[in-house]
Amino acid sequence: MEQLIDPFGRKIDYLRISVTDRCNYRCVYCMPLEGVAFKDMSEILTYEEIALFAKAAYDLGVRKIKLTGGEPLVRKHIYKLVEMLRNIGYNDISLTTNGSLLKNYARLLKDSGLSRVTVSLDTLDKQKFREITRFGSIDDVIRGFDELDKVGFVNTKINSVIMRTYNIDCVESLLEFALLRKYEIRFIEYMPTDFNEDFKANFIPIDEIKNIIQKNYLLKSTNYKTNGPSQYCEVENTRIGFITPLSHNFCAFCNRIRLSSDGNLILCLGHDIRINFKAVLRQGSLDQTKELLKNSVLKKPKQHQLLTTNIHQSFSNLGG
Secondary structure, three states, X not given: OOOEEOOOOOEEOEEEEEOOOOOOOOOOOOOOOOOOOOOOHHHOOOHHHHHHXXXXXXXXXXXXXXXXXOOHHHOOOHHHHXXXXXXXXXXXXXXXXXXXXXXXXXXXXXXXXOOEXXXXXXXXXXXXXHHHHOOOOHHHHHHHHHHHHHHOOOOOEEEEEEOOOXXXXXXXXXXXXXXXXXXXXXXXXXXXXXXXXXXXXXXOOHHHHHHHHHOXXXXXXXXXXXXXXXXXXXXXXXXXXXXXXXXXXXXXXXXXXXXXXXXXEEOOOOOOOEEEOHHHHHHXXXXXXXXXXXXXXXXXXXXXXXXXXXXXXXXXXXXX
């Protein structure tokens, strides 16, 4: 079987697919209050075009897919894409969501073959939740978690971005919620984007977050590892992940590529390299797609430049 190997010997086996640039929230670290100019739907890849790219990636050794947005559940019939990916052969298909619509879609996603769900949750406090998301309701998200459990999803995960002036005092309550629900939780360092001028004031290194946890909990080391960016510990037999793109970057182990909703391949969040696949996908040629993908991976950089340049991606159309 052919495999995607970048110039630094890293095997690429993980594909993140943004299915839409739209979202029903305006989270402070993702999008300005006034929103952004969304792309016309004619510019967005169809499910068939996404599936063609996914088939090319599968033939080249990719085995894990994460569906992101924007908010992926605002795109109609997302469960049909999950079914298409299953039919290609993917057995590991997950989805990252803000959780607001899960109460309506959890059953459909489960029945279509989705493997698991990651929910972005930065606070349980109603007022803080509204301040961070600007449009959201924590009650909707909690109902979403309830529905995930009800329909039988396991290995549910929480992603929490911690910011000094917004939710540094929420670390312990988020951890307690994860322990109660037996969810894995991952604390993520705040990253610079293309608009967040308050980055320096809000950045908190993961070591500081660990210190907050250790005031009341014992962080145990663990041998658990994935090919992803998380460094893991355990608290009361629950996995706690720490994602440190800035203070301790994980570039040496990067195994992923990203496909944007409008057909651009992003090889690294900290570089401005983009390869447009829309034209070849709309021609419908699997062989041409595979050839372009193989050549594109050879341009993957060694590491990000987030600390040394002004290359800051917009997470609203990449999903992180």
